[in-house]
Amino acid sequence: MNDDRTTMKAVLFDRYGGPDVLYVDRVPRPEPGPGEVLVRMRAFSVNGGELSARAGRIRLLTGRKFPQRIGLDLTGEVAALGPGATGVAVGDRVWGVLGRTSGFGSAAEYVAVPAERLGRVPDGLDPVDAAALPVATTAVTALRAKAGLRPGERLLVRGAAGGVGNAAVQLGRAYGAEVTALARAANLDFVRGLGAHKAVDHRAVPPGELGRFDVVLDTAGTDLRTFRHLLNPGGRMVTIAFDPTRAAATLGYIAASTVHGRGRVRFFSGDPGRADLDDLARHVTEGKLRPAVDTVFPLEETAAAHRALEAGGVRGKYVVRVA
Known part of the structure; x- marks a missing residue:
């Protein structure tokens, strides 16, 4: 060879x-x-x-x-x-x-x-x-820049055990939010260990029973309408994924949310540069985020x-x- x-x-x-x-x-x-x-x-x-x-x-x-x-x-x-x-x-x-x-x-x-x-x-x-950790720059941007998460607000993280989700749980706690994490039953202890105040089996509890939230961070890209309805007045929903087989319909719904109804849905795809990575390093050094x-x-x-x-x-x- x-x-x-x-x-x-x-x-x-x-x-x-x-x-x-x-x-x-x-x-x-x-x-x-x-x-x-x-x-x-x-x-x-x-x-x-x-x-x-x-x-x-x-x-x-x-x-x-x-x-x-x-x-x-x-x-x-x-x-x-x-x-x-x-x-x-x-x-x-x-x-x-x-x-x-x-x-x-x-x-x-x-x-x-x-x-x-x-x-x-x-x-x-x-x-x-x-x-x-580099993918965690997406969670930093989603919570801080896109959603403007504030101390004391209620945060719901979908896909809380995944790459972006686990970082969002940790950062939400570090930013002073009350964090509810949705994950599989087998991963509930894991997301609690990351700092979630409440961990919920997404297969066992319907979305309508979760309560109301100021910020929803979605990593699944599905059922956006359902989870948008969980927002409090002035609430914000950020999604980092969408079903590519239904891309036109999903993006159309996200665009319509900026004009109609309560709670805007924001979509973005992470594209970090040096400033974002240096910010991520500070989060790690300060103990706000661990791999x-x-x-x-x-x-x-x-x-x-x-x-x-x-x-x-x-x-x-x-x-x-x-x-």
Whole structure:
């Protein structure tokens, strides 16, 4: 097998489908372009958007050119700097999320990333633990910037045991809210341990029995109308997901909510830069947020990590260790 410095291992797929379409092969190792940083990967986590991309549910965005790559977030060390890259130095421990224009590709031994999309990992944080956290920038933005969560308000988190959800529970508590967490029965103790004041089995308790809330953070993208009706006057609902098979109807409903009825539904997709990652590092350093790693997989078992996430029931994040 060729293992020279011009190639690297990466996770690929040649057709859309289930987790079994993923495989590891050698591909050309990237060179950092202007303003880019070459990161030697240590770990990454598996995210729901990657499952949709691999399955072909967003093929209008990902296209039909194969092989395609996978992997969205990253943790590693700076191996080289491209011309004009600033803000980090060779050897720095960094984390980040590939941008919307960059696509996927962090499931590899090396990745070239725009320098402004990287932040420094807090001291003392293990690379595997660090890999569970970049997605938490979504929770920070959702609660603070999009919902304007205030101390004393009632917060409902759907999907509270997942990657964004577990961070939202922790941050909601840290921001002074009264947090109700929706999760599977098997995960109720887990979300209580994260700081939820109340943990509810979403399969056993109908939404109408949950009470009223000032902020609803939705990570499922379904039944938006039902959960919007749980908002108090002046309440805000933020969703970070929607069913791609009903995208037009869902986005139409979100748009209509800005004009009609009580409680606006806001949708956004996380796209963090350096300032967001530095803010995340402060949250970690101040003890407001801690990593939640469910299971660690080797790079060669990335398909197993995808399979596990699709099965449901994750507690925090599934992380893949690269080196």
